[in-house]
Amino acid sequence: MEAAARTNQNVGVTSWFPLFPRLKDKAAKLGKMLKKIGKDDPRRILHSFKAGLALSLISIFYYVNPLFTSLASSSTMWAVLTVVVVMEYTAGGTLSKGLNRTFATLLAGALGLAAQRLAALSSHSAGEPILLSVFVFLLAAMATFSRFVPEIKARYDYGVTIFILTFSMVAVSGYREEELIKLALQRLSTIAIGVGTCLAISIFVFPVWAGEDLHNLLPANIDKLACFLEGLEREYFGEKMGSDQILEEASFLSTYKPVLNSKPTEDLLANFARWEPGHGCFGFCHPWKLYLKVGALTRQCAYSMEAISSHISTDKKNKVISDTEFRERIRTACAEMSSKTGKALAELATSIRQMRTPATAAAQHLSNATTASESLKTLSPAKDASLPEILQSATTASLLSEVVKSAHHLATAVEELSRVAHFKRQEQAHKDSAVKPVAGDESPPHVVVEIEK
Amino acid sequence: MEAAARTNQNVGVTSWFPLFPRLKDKAAKLGKMLKKIGKDDPRRILHSFKAGLALSLISIFYYVNPLFTSLASSSTMWAVLTVVVVMEYTAGGTLSKGLNRTFATLLAGALGLAAQRLAALSSHSAGEPILLSVFVFLLAAMATFSRFVPEIKARYDYGVTIFILTFSMVAVSGYREEELIKLALQRLSTIAIGVGTCLAISIFVFPVWAGEDLHNLLPANIDKLACFLEGLEREYFGEKMGSDQILEEASFLSTYKPVLNSKPTEDLLANFARWEPGHGCFGFCHPWKLYLKVGALTRQCAYSMEAISSHISTDKKNKVISDTEFRERIRTACAEMSSKTGKALAELATSIRQMRTPATAAAQHLSNATTASESLKTLSPAKDASLPEILQSATTASLLSEVVKSAHHLATAVEELSRVAHFKRQEQAHKDSAVKPVAGDESPPHVVVEIEK
Numbered sequence: 001m002e003a004a005a006r007t008n009q010n011v012g013v014t015s016w017f018p019l020f021p022r023l024k025d026k027a028a029k030l031g032k033m034l035k036k037i038g039k040d041d042p043r044r045i046l047h048s049f050k051a052g053l054a055l056s057l058i059s060i061f062y063y064v065n066p067l068f069t070s071l072a073s074s075s076t077m078w079a080v081l082t083v084v085v086v087m088e089y090t091a092g093g094t095l096s097k098g099l100n101r102t103f104a105t106l107l108a109g110a111l112g113l114a115a116q117r118l119a120a121l122s123s124h125s126a127g128e129p130i131l132l133s134v135f136v137f138l139l140a141a142m143a144t145f146s147r148f149v150p151e152i153k154a155r156y157d158y159g160v161t162i163f164i165l166t167f168s169m170v171a172v173s174g175y176r177e178e179e180l181i182k183l184a185l186q187r188l189s190t191i192a193i194g195v196g197t198c199l200a201i202s203i204f205v206f207p208v209w210a211g212e213d214l215h216n217l218l219p220a221n222i223d224k225l226a227c228f229l230e231g232l233e234r235e236y237f238g239e240k241m242g243s244d245q246i247l248e249e250a251s252f253l254s255t256y257k258p259v260l261n262s263k264p265t266e267d268l269l270a271n272f273a274r275w276e277p278g279h280g281c282f283g284f285c286h287p288w289k290l291y292l293k294v295g296a297l298t299r300q301c302a303y304s305m306e307a308i309s310s311h312i313s314t315d316k317k318n319k320v321i322s323d324t325e326f327r328e329r330i331r332t333a334c335a336e337m338s339s340k341t342g343k344a345l346a347e348l349a350t351s352i353r354q355m356r357t358p359a360t361a362a363a364q365h366l367s368n369a370t371t372a373s374e375s376l377k378t379l380s381p382a383k384d385a386s387l388p389e390i391l392q393s394a395t396t397a398s399l400l401s402e403v404v405k406s407a408h409h410l411a412t413a414v415e416e417l418s419r420v421a422h423f424k425r426q427e428q429a430h431k432d433s434a435v436k437p438v439a440g441d442e443s444p445p446h447v448v449v450e451i452e453k
Numbered sequence: 454m455e456a457a458a459r460t461n462q463n464v465g466v467t468s469w470f471p472l473f474p475r476l477k478d479k480a481a482k483l484g485k486m487l488k489k490i491g492k493d494d495p496r497r498i499l500h501s502f503k504a505g506l507a508l509s510l511i512s513i514f515y516y517v518n519p520l521f522t523s524l525a526s527s528s529t530m531w532a533v534l535t536v537v538v539v540m541e542y543t544a545g546g547t548l549s550k551g552l553n554r555t556f557a558t559l560l561a562g563a564l565g566l567a568a569q570r571l572a573a574l575s576s577h578s579a580g581e582p583i584l585l586s587v588f589v590f591l592l593a594a595m596a597t598f599s600r601f602v603p604e605i606k607a608r609y610d611y612g613v614t615i616f617i618l619t620f621s622m623v624a625v626s627g628y629r630e631e632e633l634i635k636l637a638l639q640r641l642s643t644i645a646i647g648v649g650t651c652l653a654i655s656i657f658v659f660p661v662w663a664g665e666d667l668h669n670l671l672p673a674n675i676d677k678l679a680c681f682l683e684g685l686e687r688e689y690f691g692e693k694m695g696s697d698q699i700l701e702e703a704s705f706l707s708t709y710k711p712v713l714n715s716k717p718t719e720d721l722l723a724n725f726a727r728w729e730p731g732h733g734c735f736g737f738c739h740p741w742k743l744y745l746k747v748g749a750l751t752r753q754c755a756y757s758m759e760a761i762s763s764h765i766s767t768d769k770k771n772k773v774i775s776d777t778e779f780r781e782r783i784r785t786a787c788a789e790m791s792s793k794t795g796k797a798l799a800e801l802a803t804s805i806r807q808m809r810t811p812a813t814a815a816a817q818h819l820s821n822a823t824t825a826s827e828s829l830k831t832l833s834p835a836k837d838a839s840l841p842e843i844l845q846s847a848t849t850a851s852l853l854s855e856v857v858k859s860a861h862h863l864a865t866a867v868e869e870l871s872r873v874a875h876f877k878r879q880e881q882a883h884k885d886s887a888v889k890p891v892a893g894d895e896s897p898p899h900v901v902v903e904i905e906k
Contacts, residue, residue, distance in 0.1 A: 056590040
């Protein structure tokens, strides 16, 4: 019996033993990931400290301020709650939540008081609670339904939650407590203290502006597309064409991938940016909607690139090499198209980043790309060419023409943005930044591109 | 003076007057939109009533239950707060929030008590509050940073918020109130009552399952792709080919568009579905991850369709009609590819919807489509064909081959899903649903497709 128990124990130890190194591995992995998250954007570490600071400030305030002692203890909890819930990563997010919270509380508080008065008119003693729960039911149902309206969901979702919450609390609590107005004022003051603390820390201590993030995200995405086209020119249409090893390892084939799913991030940032006051180079009425348009057209380009990338991977497998002169001419045209469009995109990205109108070089590059695309029309394949040979080279060319066309639309949108947002004129920008050379023909963009794995 | 005032008033009236019909218009528009939202998915109306019901139940419970009176009034507020915040549209959402809230409160409450004990050990009188704010700062900063980890953000974001909130409250409030454990138990009981009410209503009153929604979303999206391909065959490659009016108005050209941005919805639903208990045909460990894989491959198909759609719109503008025999043969192959792939996709969608393994007809259709795609390789253009003529027809053909290939990958993923999720075998399904004919060759799918405007 004892022996059996010992054996069992041994089995237990041996089967548990390998867990320790595994746990150690996991902890090491977690540490690495956390380090990477902090390194990728050090503002995240700052934000964590800011959130901690806001909470400690509120708790210290609660301790030292004699004024605070007069407020009910439960009311003070609302200040803590407000800080935890309202503090967001971007200033726009904090503003959006803070304003939503404040106005929803005011509106719902007033409506709740009115509902109470109305219910108090009922002569029957059971009438009041019944009427109040009917009010709560109706208001909550209507407010919940309003959240299905996309505009409300996007901008006022948090406000609606707080509206339902405050209305129910006022309507229900009022039934017990007499000093409802005093309580309401207390609650409002604690919410004001909480929101004020969050806003002050969000806006004045290392602020993270959603607008600025959006403004940086667009050129970063456009640069990813430019990288793809430059990689295509260099590694696929370039002189190394045909050496599979290089293409296999080529990272450029997936640079555009993060752009495909960029819509939710852009929508969120634009939504928060609308709440932000003017800051840095951005006025209060900065045309954030146009950024969304530019973002949508960037994605359009990325969709065509996805088709090219998938076509190229297929292409490699069914290799047909023949009719070299025809292929060579298509190759030259494709190389020209990708190189020029890539440069045009890089220039568009730089112009957004530097907030100046796009250089005429961008339009020049695009028109060169179009010329190359048109030049394909005069080509004729060799008389005995079979369709797969032609398809193989020609489809890429045709898809590239789509990219050139999308890039044209994108350029138009960027020009509209630069006009509406009063970007600096080209000459002005040259004067202002005489030191920094404007990315032109000779300077391909050097961008660090993160690739999702 | 009086006359001037009157004139001003008149101006006021006339300039305000047109506002009334405009307001009326706006109200009518809003009414229409709300009606449409309710009509599109009547479960939304039910959900609003459910939310109202949960809140009224809590407020009635608060009124009639003598047990409740013993709890502090502020504690009862937490029940209302819990209901408002935890009640979500889907059962999985409510479960996720409810469990997050409960466990985060338990964990943070225990840690908060421990922090208090630790701070109380300090001998200096000012030491306790200082130590406590340091604890709050550290915990809040670490927890806030953990929200940047994508996995935590996706699944436990709400839990982390509640964790910070509860910890701060316990740490701060404990400094004032002696009966902290009694308070904690009260709060836990109110949270339990709130979460219990929400869960009971979410799960037992007309439940909306995130898993079921995800299970329906996938075939709906695949059907949209099938509609595009069928429209392509009928209106572009069909006999009407060339009549621009019809293509201009063709709605099929944008059927696939909503699929391009389906990722966030699918991710959210899969995330909620993981929390749901077994229900209907879905076990507790239903492979929701595979649904995401199928969704990703569906989007891959949609990207190729985007390229086709954009190519077709260009194609119309640069019309070159010549070399009709060559074009005719490509047209036939393309029509075959789109028709067969469309049918295969429709069969895949039906098989997911009916939870059975895909019929062999799907594989047959796909292999026919591949044969048609291969047949292009034996084609030769007329000797004097110029490149644009060839490009015009051949690019569409080449892009369609990509779609056929993506559809193959999709079919493989659907088969994997049907195997892992133990879908019914084909024969079994036939026996079970002898009344409903399985969509096959003769029955193209009739799907109502919503087009985003």
